[in-house]
Amino acid sequence: MPSYDCALSLEKVDCERGGSPVLKGVNFDAKSSDTVLLFGANGSGKSTFLSVVAGLTTPTSGVINWRIGEASGQGAIDPLGILFVGHRAPVKTALTALENLNFWFDLYHAPEDNRAKNGALETALERVGLLGRENDRVGSFSAGMKRRLDLARCLIAQRPFWLIDEPTAALDEAGKAIFCEILKEHACDGGCALVATHEALHVDARVVRLG
Amino acid sequence: MLTPAWCALAKGGFTRTLWPVLARDLKTATRTGGGWLQALFFFAVFCTAAVFAIGPERAALSQTAAAMIWLGGAFAVQLAAPGIFSVDLEDGALPALAAENPSLSGYYCAKVLLLIMLASAPIALLSPVFFIFFALSPGNALSASAAVLMGAPTLALTAATTAALGSGSKGGGVLSTALAAPIVTPVIIFGVAASEQAATGVFFSPELRILGALTLFYAVALPPIAISALRVTLE
Numbered sequence: 001m002p003s004y005d006c007a008l009s010l011e012k013v014d015c016e017r018g019g020s021p022v023l024k025g026v027n028f029d030a031k032s033s034d035t036v037l038l039f040g041a042n043g044s045g046k047s048t049f050l051s052v053v054a055g056l057t058t059p060t061s062g063v064i065n066w067r068i069g070e071a072s073g074q075g076a077i078d079p080l081g082i083l084f085v086g087h088r089a090p091v092k093t094a095l096t097a098l099e100n101l102n103f104w105f106d107l108y109h110a111p112e113d114n115r116a117k118n119g120a121l122e123t124a125l126e127r128v129g130l131l132g133r134e135n136d137r138v139g140s141f142s143a144g145m146k147r148r149l150d151l152a153r154c155l156i157a158q159r160p161f162w163l164i165d166e167p168t169a170a171l172d173e174a175g176k177a178i179f180c181e182i183l184k185e186h187a188c189d190g191g192c193a194l195v196a197t198h199e200a201l202h203v204d205a206r207v208v209r210l211g
Numbered sequence: 212m213l214t215p216a217w218c219a220l221a222k223g224g225f226t227r228t229l230w231p232v233l234a235r236d237l238k239t240a241t242r243t244g245g246g247w248l249q250a251l252f253f254f255a256v257f258c259t260a261a262v263f264a265i266g267p268e269r270a271a272l273s274q275t276a277a278a279m280i281w282l283g284g285a286f287a288v289q290l291a292a293p294g295i296f297s298v299d300l301e302d303g304a305l306p307a308l309a310a311e312n313p314s315l316s317g318y319y320c321a322k323v324l325l326l327i328m329l330a331s332a333p334i335a336l337l338s339p340v341f342f343i344f345f346a347l348s349p350g351n352a353l354s355a356s357a358a359v360l361m362g363a364p365t366l367a368l369t370a371a372t373t374a375a376l377g378s379g380s381k382g383g384g385v386l387s388t389a390l391a392a393p394i395v396t397p398v399i400i401f402g403v404a405a406s407e408q409a410a411t412g413v414f415f416s417p418e419l420r421i422l423g424a425l426t427l428f429y430a431v432a433l434p435p436i437a438i439s440a441l442r443v444t445l446e
Contacts, residue, residue, distance in 0.1 A: 092304075094239045099235075103232075
């Protein structure tokens with residue numbers, strides 16, 4: 001397993017959406033092995049926060065500093081350092097579970113990594129409890145199964161920063177437990193996970209309230 | 212706003228997004244009950260209806276052949292285009308892809324190639340049949356279609372661009388059709404003229420050269436516009 005060394009800091013970050021302010025003077029720090037749960041009411045800016053860190057939304061003011069190993073920078077984090085998992089599970093219903101995951105693997109890895117691919121996909125599907133259904137089309141999956149499949153991206157991406165929005169929506173208790181395990185392992189590897197959620201997850205995490 | 216698109220090409224995100232997205236979408240297309248045939252089917256229906264509308268007079272048919280086939284082709288590709296982005300907007304795949312390749316350049320190119328493969332190229336390849344419907348001799352029909360084939364990438368480029376511009380709004384289809392008019396009109400003007408010239412035996416006509424030049428110009432000018440529009444949709 002890779003071991004990460006990373007850090008992230010936001011200073012006085014403001015962000016507007018559709019003309020109204022969503023984030024106001026947000027200060028935030030996170031480093032290797034941190035798991036941060038972002039709490040906040042609906043509309044408090046949890047998704048916007050993740051979107052700003054992922055570089056999808058440009059903040060109106062403020063500074064973002066990041067460091068991954070030797071590399072560091074200001075502004076949006078190097079895309080090769082982040083894994084962004086949005087609140088909807090972007091799985092294609094016409095494809096099988098394996099094909100969906102295969103697509104993300106190709107996207108997250110250089111072609112040189114292909115030798116390890118089959119093993120990595122199988123392990124990831126086994127972890128999220130979908131082994132045995134890997135050749136079924138995702139159209140036949142329940143919302144929770146789609147979510148599990150999407151969370152399997154965490155296991156194959158190998159990125160230090162995880163930005164995850166509402167991971168437990170539609171997940172059953174067993175699914176939540178699996179996700180918490182995955183988060184713990186990521187922290188052990190030195191990764192840093194920012195998770196926007198409404199639920200208290202059973203992980204050793206720092207809680208940040210927005211809004 | 213336009214520069215990051217081209218800076219990121221060098222970082223490797225371009226090819227790393229292009230091939231997986233194209234492979235995934237081609238595979239999806241084969242599994243959606245012939246959904247990819249939609250553009251081709253529209254084109255076939257349009258041309259057949261046009262033949263009946265114009266009537267049995269051979270001179271009238273052959274005179275309007277190029278115009279009808281280019282119009283049918285352009286409309287068909289235009290109609291197929293909005294779907295290529297909406298599939299990834301609806302299920303949230305676009306933000307995840309943009310986080311990976313912020314410029315979206317690889318993603319956009321994959322979608323243009325997809326539109327060429329599934330819509331404009333099949334239409335161009337089928338067009339000889341319809342030129343024959345329009346009372347052209349098989350030889351002339353083939354050379355007129357060769358001009359359509361040359362214009363096929365441009366039809367896909369313009370359609371993908373206008374679809375990207377309309378991707379942010381719910382009525383995107385209507386908006387993109389309106390936006391398409393000024394961009395597609397030059398292609399149709401020179402495409403029709405090039406096909407007409409080709410049908411009379413002058414293949415490398417000035418019109419065909421202008422069509423080629425338009426293709427090259429659009430290939431450079433349109434992607435930054437489309438990519439910026441997709442980025443704005445994400446904001």
